[in-house]
Each structure stands twice: as structure tokens, then as C-alpha cells.
Amino acid sequence: MTALGPAPAPAPPAGDPVPAPPLVELRGVRAAYGTIEVLHGVDLSLMPGEVLAVLGPNGAGKTTMLNVLAGLHPLSGGDVFVAGRRTNGASAADLARVGLCLVPEGRGIFPNLTVRENLRMAAHAGHDPRAVEEAAYERFPRLAQRRRQLAGTLSGGEQQMLALARGLATDPAVLVLDELSMGLAPLVVEELYGQVAELARRGVSILVVEQFARVVLGVADRAAIMLGGRVTDVGAPDEIESKLSAAYLGG
């Protein structure tokens, strides 16, 4: 694999022959639900400053992989490295505090807290709650109008906006997105991915799992296919796109 993403924000001198070490690396990661193993040794690395899209059919283990990475699900084998440090067994709270931000599948919000309180939860990872709020409202003005409303009463699109806004506003080192598009209209999906692309331009490293291949491949620097608990292919987005139908339909 030679295709590397663009250099990170504090860019090393151009033409540096030594490739930067991966920001996030999974080596032979295994994970199981009870006795049923669903990740059979996942190898994947996210380079500093790149957007890596992971595609694959339902049940391929994508969400489990992200949960393992974020410290929500225990590993049963292999290693996870974040910024060169082994993070096996680290708690989700600790990983959040070092700047790894997962926006989980479904609606990643607290339905019984107000919009403002949802954003202020970011304070636990060491961020200034007021700054997080400001940044979120600037990005999604619609949330500003609803700041006193309970998040559970927002529409699906607004809830996902809130979830994403919280993630983006904390200015994470690694942003991990799980199925942002789930259950949303195409227009809303494009709006959300517009924000992701904007963030990517500023050099944030993003790992995104998505079923909406067309939208996400437009944003990604590299893409990977996950099948049956393994990463089976990694490459340039157009290369991967051509292999997709085979991956989904079997062949």
C-alpha cells in the first residue's frame, strides 16, 4: 500500500521520503459478542490528515470495529494504536480526552438534555463549553434557534446535526463517524458531508463508515472494503468503487 493521504496540519517538509506513522492503526484486531467472533483480525491504518472511508455490507463488523477503536467494546486479540501508543483496554472516556471523537451510529445525542446541555457535555473531554457551543451554532445555525429545546424533540436530521456538531466543535485529532446517513434524506446527508469535507480541508483525520458509498467516496482520500470481519481491500476511492458491487453482491 503506497497511497498515503495528504500531510497533517503541522506539515513535515514537502518531499520528505519517510512516510508519517499512522495516526490510528489496528493490527489483527479480533472482537467477539459472547462466543461469536465478528472481527477475525482487522488490519487498518489511518494516516494523519486523511479521510478514510470504510464500506461494506451489513454485518461486516464495521460498527464493532469502531466501537473497539473508541474503547466501547473489548478486544479479544490484536492491538490498537493511537498516535503510536497502544490503547488496548483504554476506557472510552480516556480516549475521548486525548482527542479521539466517535459520533456513534444512530442518533448520538442525549434526548433528555437540552441542545445546549448536549453541547456542554464536551466539557468532560477538557473543552471550553462556551467555545464548543459557539462553534456548533456557527456551523449549524438551526441549532442556535433550538438551544433550549430537549434534543429528543428535534427532527432526525437536526439530531444528527447536533451529534456531528458536538464532534466537530471539539476540534478532535481523530474524528470517527459511524453511518451519519442512517435514516436521513439525501439532501440532509449531503449537507452533513459538506461539513465533513470542510473539516477534512482543515487537515483533521477522519475515519468514516458509511453505506451511502457515492457521497462518502467523493470526500475520501482512501477507501477500504470490509467483509466478514476483515478488511479485504484498501485503495483509492475510484479503485474501490469499481470493486464495490462485487463486495456487496458476492462474486
Next chain:
Amino acid sequence: MDQFLQATITGIATAAILAVAASGLVLTYTTTGIFNFAHGAIGMLGAFAYWQLRFDWGWPAPVALLVVLGVLAPLLGVAIELVVMRGLHDAPEAARVVVSVGLLAALLGLGLWVWPTDVARPLTRFWGNEHISVLGVRLTWHEVVAILVAAGLALGLRALLYGTRAGLAMRAAVDDRALSMLNGARPHRSAVLAWAIGCTCAALAGILISPAIGLMHVNLTLMIVNAYAAAMIGRLRNLPMTFAGAVALGLLDAYALTYLPTDSILLAQFRFAIPVILLFAVLLVLRQDRLRGHAARSTREVVPRPGWSGSLATAALFVAAGVVAAQITSAPDAVAVQKIVAVAIIALSLVPLVGFAGQLSLCQMSFAGIGAVVMAHHGHGGDPVGLLLATVVAGAVGALVALPTVRLAGIYLALATAAFAMMLDLWIFGLRDFEVGPLSISIFGTGSVAVDPIDVPGVDSAHDRLVFLSVVFALLYLLVVAIRRSTFGQRLLAFKDSPAASATLGVNTMLVRLAVFTLSAAMAGFGGALYGGTLGAVSAQNFAFAQSLPLLLLAVVGGIGTAAGALVAGVLVGGLPLLVEVAPWFENVNRVLPGTMGIALGRNPNGIAHQIRVGLAPLRRQPALLAGTVAGVAAVVGLRLAEVLTGTPFALALAAVPAAGGLAAQVLAARRAAGATATEGPDDVPLEWAGIVRPFTAEEVATMDRVLGLERRPEPTPSLAGAPSGVSAPARTAAGAGR
């Protein structure tokens, strides 16, 4: 006017204490999602601990208060969180209720153990009876303190929950625990803090209220249950509404005390039932929880669909066990064993309700009590009509209770049934004979009524009745099996797994719930009538709310999904008190045992019966061993009949033979499986698991390709393990299905 003012002031002082208790309850619920049924028991322990320090050991009041509220209560809270509640956040709601009810039972037992009831423990108010006068109304300093404490607590909790980061994290953790961790919060710490504060509130309320109602275990425990009504008015979330609810309750109580006529038979005890009636009413008008899209949490229960042949064999086994027990027991022992079987019948009524439909009932003994009362009055001489009537009346009352409560789920239903049980305890069961129009109603009369055992031709001695009850239990067991196998049973299970999905499939979930609740109540009434017959004379204590708790706990411990679990519950409920007679030291252990078992095993909804079944399962596939085990059991029984083997050695031998058989079968099965893998792959793996628990064999891939009409791949390496790409189609499907 003075009377009214006095009642109002007294009511507000009571309200202040209720508010303290209720806010602790709301705090633990909003931050950990666990409704603490043991809140009252914690308050009771706090009050007793204060008495111990202040009055028994003579410590100064401030020091005693500081030690109880500042050290003991928070420590208890931390211990509860760390030992009991941790890890429960993703358990099914039923498990959470059972564990918390188990804690209630265990702490109540602990209180009775440490501070036995045979000592009078006076507990005076702070500053004795010194008082001030406001507007000509007497207000003791104790009441002033209570009101000030409640006000201070209200402000403090509000500031904590809405003004601090810790408070925000507490509320966030309830909504979505994983997400709050992704935000960098630490839900464990929030939970520990919440339990510490919650227990302190409970202890404070217990200390404040005990001078008024006396230092009595059950009363104190249940008095704080009144706080549940206040907390429910606040929908378990809203602190201001909770305080308003407490004020309403306190005032109602004070006005009832002042104005209710004291000469009415019907209303004499009514005052004590007001809070639970209010709790029941509040639960009914609460906004209904929306149907969830999927079962709230992972279900780990196994509710097997029993086959007829196995069930008939099991039923025959029950009868055989009854016959053997009748052969080897003396007449008094036979009566004791009868009680076990009768309780098992009542416990069996929980299986369709809790095991199949996932609905919790804390009032099963109350239904049994109704059955016993009906049998007492209409089953003179063991008239079977009385038994029939007991079943019908209990079922009808069950339907009446179910009509308004069927839309409730989880803790709300558990609380509503608890409220119903306590309403009977505090009010109805205490009524003397009275008349409503042409109806003359009689309950427990002056305290206890005689119940005649059912009269069946040919059943005369205690031994005959034991066999008869075993036959009844076996028949009811078959009825439960039939329910499980019927479409009705499927609906119950479907409803438990996903209310929304069953509703969208056209199942009338209300009707299903109503039906199962009525059926369960009728079974409990039937069992209660028989249980009453084994007791001879019954009183309200036999069927009190406190009796329903161990029944539910031990049924869950036994395994709520199966009839065998009910038998285990019957043996434990009916049998543990027998041990007390043999070994008096066991009495105190027995007080805390059901609760501790509920705590320990409530998380494992499959229960003991399932463990036994799993342990014995390999035996079925080894006919020789099975025959040997049966012969072994028969030999042990034979030795007992010949009076060679008696007492404890007999009991041990009876347990050891099947255990040895099961163990041997397991060892054999394991050895056989090991041999099989070495040659051709285990044949005991169901086909849909192939590829998940072990790699596909070449033949399997070939077979599947042939069946699916797929071209055989040119490469002959179909192993899933180790293939980085080009995984074969069946392998992919199988692995995908595993998620």
C-alpha cells in the same frame, strides 16, 4: 379554623420529610436509571443506626447525626453501587427490578437481624417537644428542622444537577451511557456519587420520620414507600414536581387524620392507604411510555419450547416425587411438604406472567390471599365449589387490577402491583366484616379465618393430600406447557421481545396482557386456596406484600421461564423455614437469604432450573448412562423405603446420583466430540453455526455450492480462517449473520 391551620402545618412538616426521601429516590433514578425499591429499607437502617449511636450508646446528637449521615449512609451507598448495582445498566429492566427488590428484602432482613424486634427502642424528637407558635399554631422544633432541611436539600440538588458539570454528567449518563463516555465523562463516578447522596437522603428521612411512627422495621421501610408516590408525581425526573407531590401527600395525610370519621369500620384504616392509593392513581394517569422499536436491552433469557413427551415425563416425575415423599415422611412432615407444593403452585402462576410475558407482579401473594379468603368463606368442609369460586374471584380481581395497569411496563407495573398489594395490606385485609347494600363481606374477620383443605374422595390423610397436590402441580405444569406451546404463548414471548413489532403485526397487546394477568391471578388464587388449606388458619400476614417479594425473587432465582423454576421457588420459600426449625441459627440467615439470592442471581434470568437442565442434558443422548442414573435414583429411594438410608445421607445420595450421571455424560460427550473433530469435524454443530464456531469443511462448501447451484471455485482452499480475500459466498453470509 385553628384545627385546619394545625393540620396544614403538620402536613407540611410531614411533606418535608417525604420530599427528602423522594428526592433521594429521584436522584438515583435520574442518574443511574435504577429505581431503588430498597430506598425505604435504607432509610430504616439509617434510623436504627442513629438510634444505636444516639440512644443506646449515648453519643451526642450532632456526633451521631454526623456519623450516620456523613459516613455510614454514604458508605452504604458506595457499597451498594460497587457491589450490587454496577454492571446492571445494560441488564433487562426485569433484572434491575429483581435486584433492587432483592436488596430491599436483604436490607430488611439485615435490620431484623441486627436489631431484633423484641426490644423497645424509643426515639425522641430533636429538642424533645419544645415548640414555637406560629399564628397560634404549635410547631415543634423538630418540624421546623424538617422543613428547613427539605428546603435546603431542594436548592442544593437543583444546583448540583443543573448547575455543575458533575450534575450534567449524571443526567447524560442515564440517556446514553456509552455516548457520555465518548464525551469523556465517567459514568461510574456519577453513579457512585448519586448512590451516596441518595442513601444519605433516605437515612435523613428515616431519622426525621421515626419519632412520629416509631422505630419499627417494616413500618419504616414501607412508610418511605409513600415517598414513591411523591417521586412518581415528579415522573421520577422532575424535582420541583416531586416536592409538590410530597406537599400534596403530607396535607392529605394530615387532613385525613383530622377530618376522617373514626367510627366507620370501612374508613378506620383508610388513612394509611391514602399514599398507596395515590401512587396507584398517579401511575394510571402518567403519560404512557411509547412502544419501543426493539427490546430495550439484550435478552439473555432462555424460554425453551418444551415438547410434549418430555413434559409428560417431567409431570410424571413430579407425581412420582410426591408419591415417594408421601411414603417416606411422617404426618407432620407431609403437611410441611404440602406447603412447599402449594407455594410452588402459587409460584407457577408467575411463569406465564413474568417468564413468558415479561410483566412483573409484586402482588402475587395478595391474589393468593384473595383465593384463600374466598375458600375460607365458601369452601366449608373442602367444598370444590369454594376452590372454583376462589379461582374465579382472584381472576376477576386480577382483571380489575389489570384493566387500568396493562398499559404500564417495567417498574411502573411493578410499582402499581406493589401499591395494590399494600392497599390490601394496610386497609382491605384489616377490615372487619361489613355490608355493602345487600352484600355482606367478610375478609379475615377478627384476624384469622379457618380454611378447610379441599375434599376429594379417597384423599383422607396428610399423605394422600400430598400426593393429590403433586398431581395438581403436575397438571398445572402441563397447563403452563400448553400455554407456552400455544399461539397465545408465542404472542406473550413476542410481546416481551418487542412490543412494537408485535403491535405492528396485528397483535392486540392490551388484550394479551390483560389475558395473561387475569390468568396468572386466577392461578395464584387457586394456589392460595390450596395453600390456605395446608395452613389450616390464615391471616393477613400470610399474604402480605412482604411475602410476595421472596416469592418473586425465588421464582426468578429458580428460573422464571420454566415450571421447574417454580418448583425450585416453592422448595425454597416453603423449605427454608423448615430448616429454621432444625437449626435455629439459620433464622437470621433465612431473613437475608432470599434477598441476597435475588441480588446474586437476578442478573441471570435463566435461574437454577436452567443450570440443572443444562447439566443433565448430555444424559439424554447416552441411553445407557440415563438408564443407570434412573436405576441409581430408584435404588436410593428403595434403600430409603427399606429404612436403610435415612435423613441427611439419603438426601445427599438422592442429589449425588443424578449429579454424577450428568457429570459422567458430560465427560463422555466431550471425549466423543474431541474424537470427532480429529477425524471429520464435529457433527453436533448445527449447520447454520458452521463457519462461525468452526471453519467450514470442504464437503460442506461443496454441498452448499451444489445446493445453491453455484459453480465450484477453481481454487480448492475454502477455509475461512486465514483467507484475507476471496472469501467464499457461504462463509461470508455465515460470518455476516454472526453480528
